[in-house]
Amino acid sequence: MGGKRKRKNGGERRGTHPRNKYSDNPPDFGLLASLYPSFEPYVFYSRDGRPKIDWTDFNATRELTRVLLLHDHGLDWWIPDGQLCPTVPNRLNYIHWIEDLLASDIIPATSADDDVKKGFDIGTGANCIYPLLGASVLGWKFVGSDFTDVAIEWANRNVKSNPHISDLIEVRRVGTEDKLHNMEELQNAHKCSSEGSLDASSTKARDAGLLASPVPETHSDAKKSYNGPPILLGIVKGGENFDFCMCNPPFFESMEEAGLNPKTSCGGTPDEMVCSGGEHAFITRIIEDSTKLKHTFRWYTSMVGRKLNLNILVSELWKVGATVVKTTEFVQGRTSRWGLAWSFLPSSHRKISSHKNEDNNLSFMLEGLQRQHGAFHVLQSVQSYLANSGASCKLDTAAFTVDITASKDQVDALLKTEMHNKSEAVSYPDELNPSSSSNDQRQMDALRFRILVFQQIPGTLLVRGTLLDRTSSISGLFSLIFHHLEEVLINKFSTGRVSAVSNIRR
Known part of the structure; x- marks a missing residue:
């Protein structure tokens, strides 16, 4: 990120969305240091004169994110020590990819006019980065959810610190009572489907579209099942509709696994980084919720950290009846993440043969x-x-x-x-x-x-x-x-x- 990295074959920087502000103009650390004295102490120069920062220093990465959001997006932002610090260019890639999905005619828009797009950020965190960027760059409305006191407090602070977009963002708390209700509802749904029969109230609920067909169990190991706070079901209110949801899930099963990369320091608490079963279990729960919420969302999306999990999750989505499944890759430096999107709405596209795949x-x-x-x-x-x-x-x-x-x-x-x-x-x-x-x-x-x-x-x-x-x-x-x-x-x-x-x- 410290300068424009040119490819040997003269091509564009791979993995950066063409509409990303940093696609052709990566952050100039030297310029930012001259404009923001608080950032200057973290910048040093290599032998060839290029400005750099120490990516293993959390304070440096946090200050970089702060000045980028302020300088390029007019956003006032901060997070306390140890909270997950996002990288701005990478987060913009995800937002612009969703923008592409919404602009395409793969899944037709549900509204007759050009209403403001509305998204749901699962686990918005103290940084609240997706709602802030989505609202400031594209004018989208957001609901951001989380369950820790720190995340709720600082997400609200970051929203209120930007009054020009604060009306577009709601921070919603996920409570323990929601967790219990959600877990019981899911367990009852699975119990009914496994017994092959439903009582009268469940049958009525299914006929009304409140319950979906049984979700096939792909991992019977209880240790691989997600047992944390609710994700969508029970948090989305009755009558609400969204154009999309997005999520930067807990990628890991332990903090030891999360700390394997010694070359970067982006912070992150166990609540943000870790859950039972890791990202596969977490995203599988999103899939389970989506089979019940169905058309409440035009697109369901999530980041994925491992290609192996991406492949497995794609297979699971086809099994539960998704009408469309899309994937992409986000690349920043030497780190790769993947985007996964699916929908249950009727697709306007005919099946495209595999040779039409435009992945370069x-x-x-x-x-x-x-x-x-x-x-x-x-x-x-x-x-x-x-x-x-x-x-x-x-x-x-x-x-x-x-x-x-x-x-x-x-x-x-x-x-x-x-x-x-x-x-x-x-x-x-x-x-x-x-x-x-x-x-x-x-x-x-x-x-x-x-x-x-x-x-x-x-x-x-x-x-x-x-x-x-x-x-x-x-x-x-x-x-x-x-x-x-x-x-x-x-x-x-x-x-x-x-x-x-x-x-x-x-």
């Missing part, structure tokens, strides 16, 4: 690696796997990348080999079918992409794929090749777990 940047996590296996070994396997089909592979050990160029024939051979190993047949749409092109055209066109590998935490690598030539007529095959590569690497290097589901429906 894909990634997955390799977890559970043995000590003897590192990024270099994975790179070598990538090179070997793709070179076997005759593709040209240029390995850069310094940058931990492999640049690949594959002809249509080589892509065809690679995919057919993979499908043959699975006793399946490979089929292409006519416009991508190698046999439907002339020999000259097949030799001229090519798929060009890059694979990057680097370590996230010990035993875990992030593998990213970037399409380098979007104009190629076979660029739509990039996602197929990348997902095959994912399966190969997971089967070879990841130990002690089942491979993640790779093909996500769009």
Whole structure:
């Protein structure tokens, strides 16, 4: 964030939304230090003269967030020591992605006119960052919920400190009585569905749309079940309707797990960072609530911290009857998060075949690696796997990348080999079918992409794929090749777990 990072191939900074204020103009730490004396002590200069801050210093990251919100968004903001400190560019990416969902015609707007969009921020925290940014940047209305005294007090302070948008934001407390009511309601719903019968009142409630079909249990281990405060059910009031909900969930099952990255310090209390079952259990509860609230929200969304969980959650959403499921990736520096969105409203889009996937940047996590296996070994396997089909592979050990160029024939051979190993047949749409092109055209066109590998935490690598030539007529095959590569690497290097589901429906 301390300066504009240019890619070697001259492309744009990946992972930053094009409408993000910081997409082409990342924060200038030197300028901010000259304008805000309180920030100046945290800025130092590298040997090449670039201004930097110490990302392991909570006070530095908090002061950076404060001055960015003030300088770029006119927001007066503060949080007490130890509370989760958000990064502004990353949070803006999430907001602009939701803006894209609302602007698309995938799920038609429920209102006949251009009403102000209304969102629900699950676990808004003391920072209240999403309502503040959504209200100031886009004029959206928000309800932000939380259950701790500190979060409620400081979220309200941050709202009241910005009177120009305070009428757009409501901070709603989640109480213990709501927790008990919510837990009993969910348990009763599950009990009724498991017994295969409903009493008269439950039948009436289901007919009225207050109860949904049984939610399939994917994790029977009680330790993996969420048992914290209510999330949506019991907090959303009767008759309320929202365009979307959003959530930065507790990603971890313990504070020890949350503290594995020693290179950053964003604070965070156990209430903000940890819950029983981690992010999977928390988001699964959002899904369960959404099956009961159904059309109360046009879009349900959440951040996801692990690609493995993203794949599992997508599968669960299709099982419970979501009409649309969308995903995206948020990248800031070397940290990746994913966005997950779904709806139960009728979709206006026909099913799009997989080759229409417009993802030009894909990634997955390799977890559970043995000590003897590192990024270099994975790179070598990538090179070997793709070179076997005759593709040209240029390995850069310094940058931990492999640049690949594959002809249509080589892509065809690679995919057919993979499908043959699975006793399946490979089929292409006519416009991508190698046999439907002339020999000259097949030799001229090519798929060009890059694979990057680097370590996230010990035993875990992030593998990213970037399409380098979007104009190629076979660029739509990039996602197929990348997902095959994912399966190969997971089967070879990841130990002690089942491979993640790779093909996500769009």
